[in-house]
Amino acid sequence: MNCRSADHARFRLAGALVLALALVLCGCAGDRRHTLIISVRDQRMDVLDRGVVVASYPVSTSKFGIGDGFGTRCTPEGWMKIRRKIGANAPAGAVFKSRRFTGEVLAVDAPGRDPIVTRILWLQGLEPQNRHAYDRCIYIHGTPEERNIGTPASYGCIRMRSRDVIELYDLVGVGARVRVVPGS
DSSP states (O other): OHHHHHHHHHHHHHHHHHHHHHHHHOOOOOSSSEEEEEHHHHEEEEETTTTTTEEEEBBBTEEEEEEOOTTTOOOOOEEEEEEEEEOOTTOTTTTTTTTTEEEEOOTTTOOOOOOOOEEEEHHHHGGGGHHHHHHTTTTEEEEEGGGGGGGOOBSEEEEHHHHHHHHHHHHHTTTTTEEEEEEE
C-alpha cells in the first residue's frame, strides 16, 4: 500500500469513528426497532419489533402508583428509553448492589430477600413527567420475589421474572423505546 492509499484508509477510518461518536452523543444510535409498552393496569409488558408484538411478559410496577418525584417510589409514566444495560452473562438470580454483581446468587422466592437480580435495563425519561427516571435509578430488572409478579409490588422499577428479563435483555438494545401507560 502506498502512502496515499494508507492516508486515505486512515482518513476513512477516522471519518467512520467521528460519525459513530456523533450518533452516540446525539442519541441517534441504538435500537430503533423495538418498543416496550408497559400497562400499569394490566401489569403486563408487550415487546414490539417494528410495531409487531414479538413477546409479552407479566411485570410488577410500583405499589405506590404512577409518578416521577424524588422519594415517591412511584413508576414514571410516558416515553423513556433504555440508556444502559447491565449484567450480561450474569447467572439468573445474580444479586446487584449499586449496579455491580455482588457474587451472590439467590433462588426464586428466596425468603426475606428483595434485591435487584439477574439483569438491569436502566431507563432515561424523555418527557417532562418522567425526566427524573434516570437519576432515580428506575430500571427494568429481575426480582427474586417472582410470586408477586403480576401485581403492583415494586418501589418504582419494573420487575420481571429472571428468565423473562434475560430473554428481554438479549432481545432489545440500548436506545429501545419504553412507554409506561396507566391502562392498555
